[in-house]
């Protein structure tokens with residue numbers, strides 16, 4: 001529990017700091033992107049590779065800034081009573097093209113009697129997208145992703161997302177959710193940090209079970225209602 005507390009404190013500080021910095025970087029970025037676009041027309045063939053690298057790296061900075069700005073969002077969003085099964089189904093639909101492309105099938109086992117959950121649906125969708133995307137990315141040869149929902153004791157619901165990928169070693173599990181922890185060439189290591197932050201804002205928790213070479217399951221536990229209702233704007 002102490003570990004979890006420490007993690008959530010750090011996340012709050014990082015979140016506020018990061019969102020502030022991201023905001024400041026956005027303006028000079030807009031200027032850079034604008035002027036570089038103008039350069040495209042006069043760039044010579046021999047320098048076109050430089051141009052490509054600059055634009056793709058700018059896009060990367062953009063994606064990092066956007067992830068960081070999301071961190072500040074939960075405070076300005078609205079909590080509502082929502083059907084999690086429906087949110088999950090929408091997420092699966094959203095990712096179905098990407099899944100087909102990677103030979104991945106979705107299997108679902110949703111509790112049809114799942115009660116509504118007091119949540120911020122768009123934020124939760126972001127969490128589901130992050131975790132399911134990771135699951136797709138960790139199965140280069142394809143496989144199944146199993147998504148379940150069920151009621152737990154103590155007015156809680158549980159969502160599980162299970163893959164048949166490489167699994168994660170014990171040392172690495174501890175690092176999940178740390179900013180910039182990634183094992184991918186194209187990764188930024190922010191998806192899980194954002195996800196932890198959002199679930200934390202819902203007074204829920206994420207636990208991970210993994211077996212190397214077999215696969216990983218992410219469990220998300222959410223209370224039906226918040227203990228202290230947040231100020232919503």
Ligand code: ADP
Nearest residue numbers: 134135138182183184187188189190191192216
């Ligand atoms: P990114 O996807 O950009 O690397 P994330 O925060 O989404 O950043 O994930 C961080 C790291 O956690 C990944 O690089 C990967 O090493 C590990 N990880 C996340 N989900 C899984 C999974 N389902 N199976 C194995 N490793 C995972």
Ligand code: MG
Nearest residue numbers: 130134191192
């Ligand atoms: Mg990711």
